Amino acid sequence: xxxxxxxxxxxxxxxxxxxxxxxxxxxxxxxxxxxxxxxxxxxxxxxxxxxxxxxxxxxxxxxxxxxxxxxxxxxxxxxxxxxxxxxxxxxxxxxxxxxxxxxxxxxxxxxxxxxxxxxxxxxxxxxxxxxxxxxxxxxxxxxxxxxxxxxxxxxxxxxxxxxxxxxxxxxxxxxxxxxxxxxxxxxxxxxxxxxxxxxxxxxxxxxxxxxxxxxxxxxxxxxxxxxxxxxxxxxxxxxxxxxxxxxxxxxxxxxxxxxxxxxxxxxxxxxxxxxxxxxxxxxxxxxxxxxxxxxxxxxxxxxxxxxxxxxxxxxxxxxxxxxxxxxxxxxxxxxxxxxxxxx
Amino acid sequence: xxxxxxxxxxxxxxxxxxxxxxxxxxxxxxxxxxxxxxxxxxxxxxxxxxxxxxxxxxxxxxxxxxxxxxxxxxxxxxxxxxxxxxxxxxxxxxxxxxxxxxxxxxxxxxxxxxxxxxxxxxxxxxxxxxxxxxxxxxxxxxxxxxxxxxxxxxxxxxxxxxxxxxxxxxxxxxxxxxxxxxxxxxxxxxxxxxxxxxxxxxxxxxxxxxxxxxxxxxxxxxxxxxxxxxxxxxxxxxxxxxxxxxxxxxxxxxxxxxxxxxxxxxxxxxxxxxxxxxxxxxxxxxxxxxxxxxxxx
Numbered sequence: 001x002x003x004x005x006x007x008x009x010x011x012x013x014x015x016x017x018x019x020x021x022x023x024x025x026x027x028x029x030x031x032x033x034x035x036x037x038x039x040x041x042x043x044x045x046x047x048x049x050x051x052x053x054x055x056x057x058x059x060x061x062x063x064x065x066x067x068x069x070x071x072x073x074x075x076x077x078x079x080x081x082x083x084x085x086x087x088x089x090x091x092x093x094x095x096x097x098x099x100x101x102x103x104x105x106x107x108x109x110x111x112x113x114x115x116x117x118x119x120x121x122x123x124x125x126x127x128x129x130x131x132x133x134x135x136x137x138x139x140x141x142x143x144x145x146x147x148x149x150x151x152x153x154x155x156x157x158x159x160x161x162x163x164x165x166x167x168x169x170x171x172x173x174x175x176x177x178x179x180x181x182x183x184x185x186x187x188x189x190x191x192x193x194x195x196x197x198x199x200x201x202x203x204x205x206x207x208x209x210x211x212x213x214x215x216x217x218x219x220x221x222x223x224x225x226x227x228x229x230x231x232x233x234x235x236x237x238x239x240x241x242x243x244x245x246x247x248x249x250x251x252x253x254x255x256x257x258x259x260x261x262x263x264x265x266x267x268x269x270x271x272x273x274x275x276x277x278x279x280x281x282x283x284x285x286x287x288x289x290x291x292x293x294x295x296x297x298x299x300x301x302x303x304x305x306x307x308x309x310x311x312x313x314x315x316x317x318x319x320x321x322x323x324x325x326x327x328x329x330x331x332x333x334x335x336x337x338x339x340x341x342x343x
Numbered sequence: 344x345x346x347x348x349x350x351x352x353x354x355x356x357x358x359x360x361x362x363x364x365x366x367x368x369x370x371x372x373x374x375x376x377x378x379x380x381x382x383x384x385x386x387x388x389x390x391x392x393x394x395x396x397x398x399x400x401x402x403x404x405x406x407x408x409x410x411x412x413x414x415x416x417x418x419x420x421x422x423x424x425x426x427x428x429x430x431x432x433x434x435x436x437x438x439x440x441x442x443x444x445x446x447x448x449x450x451x452x453x454x455x456x457x458x459x460x461x462x463x464x465x466x467x468x469x470x471x472x473x474x475x476x477x478x479x480x481x482x483x484x485x486x487x488x489x490x491x492x493x494x495x496x497x498x499x500x501x502x503x504x505x506x507x508x509x510x511x512x513x514x515x516x517x518x519x520x521x522x523x524x525x526x527x528x529x530x531x532x533x534x535x536x537x538x539x540x541x542x543x544x545x546x547x548x549x550x551x552x553x554x555x556x557x558x559x560x561x562x563x564x565x566x567x568x569x570x571x572x573x574x575x576x577x578x579x580x581x582x583x584x585x586x587x588x589x590x591x592x593x594x595x596x597x598x599x600x601x602x603x604x605x606x607x608x609x610x611x612x613x614x615x616x617x618x619x620x621x622x623x624x625x626x627x628x629x630x631x632x633x634x635x636x637x638x639x640x
Contacts, residue, residue: 029496135371138628142620144572146579147595147613150602158603276485280576295580298495306495313488 097180118224140218372629456516464524
């Protein structure tokens with residue numbers, strides 16, 4: 001147990017070290033001066049820049065610079081954006097929760113639809129239901145996310161007018177940002193029309209969530225189906241039947257739990273994909289998330305913003321996948337033998 | 344299988360024939376294969392097939408609906424876009440760009456990935472564990488995210504996005520190859536080759552590589568679908584192919600401006616992309632289940 005924890009801690013620290021080093025080196029890889037890319041200040045803001053030059057020890061060698069860079073990073077001093085001049089740490093803190101919120105809802109939605117359907121398909125293996133679900137899932141994961149989102153906008157927003165076209169919340173509501181998650185913020189706020197704000201936020205959420213969730217749902221369906229089929233073919237299931245259990249008992253007592261174990265890590269691997277899809281969908285629905293922000297930063301060649309945004313997203317992905325992996329290792333005795341941890 | 348046996352001779356199909364027999368039984372997958380061949384034909388012969396030049400603007404024919412619409416004409420089968428360019432020709436050229444470039448990228452990534460994976464699989468000790476470690480951490484990150492990071496460094500553009508996607512595809516091939524090589528190395532025919540005094544390179548090229556073909560084809564179909572999605576997504580996000588080019592994602596982006604009055608400009612290129620993805624996924628799925636069923640026999 002302690003051994004596993006230490007191994008994972010080691011892995012996390014090493015990976016985070018590599019990521020931070022990469023983000024530091026990006027400042028040198030991008031065009032322009034490194035100190036400009038690190039701080040986001042232009043050369044004409046001379047006096048502040050000189051202070052920062054001292055702070056980042058730009059005249060010293062690269063290793064000393066990296067040390068100071070890490071110091072500033074932990075102090076929450078990530079520099080400012082070239083284009084807006086706003087501090088990046090606050091900016092990312094504002095935009096990242098919106099993306100996480102969108103991905104999390106999509107993930108939950110696809111769980112609730114994908115898992116039961118996967119079980120259904122596996123139990124009806126080689127029957128009409130199975131083939132039907134399999135064909136639908138093939139269509140689902142072949143669809144390009146951005147096209148799906150556009151079709152949804154065309155259909156539901158423009159033709160039918162059921163859902164709003166873009167954004168996160170109608171401008172008539174003024175909700176102070178406390179946690180950054182819009183639904184939580186609305187519940188926490190003491191606004192007069194809490195209910196109508198909540199309904200409005202949900203209406204804004206439906207289309208982006210659906211367009212991300214459809215792809216993930218079909219993937220989860222397939223993963224679940226394969227895992228359940230393989231579990232039901234194993235020998236302990238046969239042994240359970242031999243002991244005279246009914247099919248229902250076999251499934252409930254032995255099937256479900258053993259089938260779910262190999263599913264979890266694969267599902268955890270869906271989160272980065274989900275986040276990437278969310279980044280595309282955000283820019284279509286003008287959702288104020290990190291993807292939209294990052295892509296704008298690339299258009300405007302806002303190097304400090306790209307550097308900080310990349311670091312934030314990759315750290316999030318790494319920590320998420322690692323922690324899921326750790327939970328699996330600690331709960332599933334069969335995986336203890338595996339010597340090397342994989343993220 | 345139904346075979347008239349005039350003679351007492353028993354017929355044993357080779358593994359490749361077995362795979363094909365299994366694959367043939369799956370009619371939907373065969374339909375996917377035909378679709379795949381159709382796209383391949385378009386990619387190769389597109390200058391002969393396209394009725395118009397994809398970038399010539401006919402000022403008199405703006406936003407003509409497709410032929411099946413009452414207002415449409417037969418000269419522009421899929422209609423024209425907001426600049427008067429023939430949509431059918433643009434889609435044909437777009438398929439060539441998206442499909443052809445993806446195919447090229449997958450081949451490049453496969454060559455490099457198999458080379459690196461072979462080295463990682465055959466070697467022991469520090470070199471192998473270092474490679475494994477870095478690869479595992481890269482594999483968890485989706486290719487599109489890696490591609491966006493690389494484009495952020497290189498700057499937007501079609502060539503840069505091609506570099507980015509090729510680089511992002513390599514880790515998967517390395518990972519698969521390495522696992523496969525590791526698995527094969529523990530088998531007895533490799534031991535036999537070793538006892539005959541074969542060197543590591545000889546074992547890799549003469550014993551392991553011939554067995555890897557099918558795994559590579561399956562992996563290549565997966566990579567192809569990822570690569571098509573990525574290149575069109577990058578085109579759509581204005582990070583890959585830029586506006587006048589007829590890349591399918593970039594075409595979709597152009598179509599947004601007139602989507603309300605001319606929905607076919609979005610629907611048709613997207614539909615082509617969708618069909619392409621379906622055919623590739625069908626072939627990949629069919630191949631995978633054929634291989635799985637073959638092993639069961």
